[in-house]
Amino acid sequence: MRLPSHRRSSESWNLGCQPGPKALNQDAAHSLTNWVPAFAGTTAVGIAILSGSALFAPNAAVAQPYPTKPIRLIVPFPPGGPRDTQARLIGPKLTEAWGQQVVIDNRAGANGIIGTEIAARAPPDGHTLIIVSVGFATAELTYGKLPYDPLRDFAPVTLLTHGPAILTLNNAVPVKSVKELIAYARAARTTALWLFRRRVAQPSGGGTARVNDRRAVHTHSL
Amino acid sequence: MTGVQFTHIPYKGMAPALTDVLGGQTQMSMPTIPGGLPHVQAGRLRSLGVSGAKRSPAAPDIPTIAEAGVPGFEAGNWYGLVAPAGTPRAVVTKINQEMTRILALPDLRTKLLAMGMEAESSSPEAFAEYLRTDAAKWGKIIKAVIARSEPEPR
Numbered sequence: 001m002r003l004p005s006h007r008r009s010s011e012s013w014n015l016g017c018q019p020g021p022k023a024l025n026q027d028a029a030h031s032l033t034n035w036v037p038a039f040a041g042t043t044a045v046g047i048a049i050l051s052g053s054a055l056f057a058p059n060a061a062v063a064q065p066y067p068t069k070p071i072r073l074i075v076p077f078p079p080g081g082p083r084d085t086q087a088r089l090i091g092p093k094l095t096e097a098w099g100q101q102v103v104i105d106n107r108a109g110a111n112g113i114i115g116t117e118i119a120a121r122a123p124p125d126g127h128t129l130i131i132v133s134v135g136f137a138t139a140e141l142t143y144g145k146l147p148y149d150p151l152r153d154f155a156p157v158t159l160l161t162h163g164p165a166i167l168t169l170n171n172a173v174p175v176k177s178v179k180e181l182i183a184y185a186r187a188a189r190t191t192a193l194w195l196f197r198r199r200v201a202q203p204s205g206g207g208t209a210r211v212n213d214r215r216a217v218h219t220h221s222l
Numbered sequence: 223m224t225g226v227q228f229t230h231i232p233y234k235g236m237a238p239a240l241t242d243v244l245g246g247q248t249q250m251s252m253p254t255i256p257g258g259l260p261h262v263q264a265g266r267l268r269s270l271g272v273s274g275a276k277r278s279p280a281a282p283d284i285p286t287i288a289e290a291g292v293p294g295f296e297a298g299n300w301y302g303l304v305a306p307a308g309t310p311r312a313v314v315t316k317i318n319q320e321m322t323r324i325l326a327l328p329d330l331r332t333k334l335l336a337m338g339m340e341a342e343s344s345s346p347e348a349f350a351e352y353l354r355t356d357a358a359k360w361g362k363i364i365k366a367v368i369a370r371s372e373p374e375p376r
Contacts, residue, residue, distance in 0.1 A: 066313050082254075082337060086301055089333055093324040124308035126317060133301045137357035141364045151357070154304040156349040157314055158321045161339035162300040164274030165252040166259060167287060168240075168267040173249050178270045178290035181250075185226045 066126050070101040074122075074130040076115025078108040083131045086160060113139060113146060120148035129157065223292050243267065254299070255280050255338025274298040280338050300356075301339070302349055314346055 073091055075084045084106060091102035107115030115130065116139075122128035135142075137150045148154075167178070175181045231248065233239035236257045242248045244266055251258070252273060259281055261267040271287035272278050275296045287295040303321065305314060324330060325341040334341050344352065 064310065064312065066316060082339070083301060085337060086334070086339070089330055090321070090324060093327065093330065094320060097320055097324070119304075120306060122306050124306040124310075126305060126309050126313035129303055129305050129317070131301055132304055134299050134356060134360070136302075136304075137353050138360045138364055141361055141368070151353070153307045155307050155309045155314055156346050156353060157303040157305055158318045158325075158346065159342055159344040159349045159352060160301045160303055160321070160325065161334055161341050162274065162298050163255060163280075163337070163339040164272040164278050164286075164298045166255050166262070166269050166281065166284065167250065167252055167271045167273065168243060168258045168262060168269050169250045170243050170246050170248070171266070171268055172246055173268070175270070176268075178285075178287055178292060181270055182224050182226050182291060185228060 067098055067100040069127055070103050071098075071126075072103050072105050072122070072128045074105045074107055074115050074119045074128065076107055076109075076112035076119075076130065076132075079104075079106050083133065087131055090160070111139075111143070112136070113143065116150075117147045120153040124155070130154075131160065223295060240267075256336070259338070278338065279340060280335050299339075300352075302353075318343070318346055 071094065073087050075081075075087045077083050084104065087104045091104055094100075094102045105115075107118050109115070112132075112135070116132065116136070119128055119130035132154075139150065140146050169175065169181070173181075173184070175184045228250075231239075233242075236251075236253045239248075239251050240253055240257060240261065243251045244261065255272070255278060258267065258269065262269040262281075262284075269281075269284050271290045272281060272284050273287055273296070275286065275288065275298065277284065277286055303317070305317070322343040325343045331341045
């Protein structure tokens, strides 16, 4: 996985901080460093004109009409899940505000990779958006090489929601707090079972693991 | 974080995982709030904490795992909106501003909370940073899990 932490985020608009092939024009228009060569070697009048146009360049981009057609909101999972429900709550609000239909496009498969690839290859004009979740930026570690780069091929727009998991226990487990649970688990060694919903790698490539399958069971540290 | 070992059992989904916790075949699980809270409220399961950095307004009586004894623990789920790279900055800004307004609407917040989710917008820059931090955090954990999950020689 390429984590571009060594690049400055102000350099371009992409998350990966390195413009992809289709990002070059837009990035050039918004990158201060790209304006500098334009000033060099010009007359005072030229500087005035150039700085004027440079100052207005972002505003010209604002004036570009958007949205001009229905917006496709990709949900890379089947209808009915949490992403889908959120998309169907948000979509009508955007339609109400902008007068353009928001079409929820469920593109399920490969735990979100198929729909995400479709979004990565869509025209970068704001008429294709996708809801992503935890795991979006780490999929390469769990699934191998991806047909897109989650950090370079997407422009983040906004966080939407966050929500915790809830640590639940069978009533027969004799603990009443996290501290007691830790002490109990320490004493019981590996008898306490930790079930974590899809958060971490699915071992052995499948969801049919049995408890007595050594390869399918591993331990977690809390 | 505490050095305590728990055995991880992957299930196909939250429902079968919870069924086994309810039946006592397994001892604990970490479902979503809508999946787990009804069982806790009905007394069928006990909850010791929520995994987020803050308490959830959906279950304000339940402490965070961090405040209940594992300082720094945070493993919340999140959802976000991204566009293809190269989407003009002005368009991204316009969508961001509209989404910020929408995510503050009380009726929407109520509906999301019923799903255990708290609406929270961010600037595109803050979301980019969030993605990088999250990738680094889970990347480290996933690599450790994969290393431990290699089949043992027979």
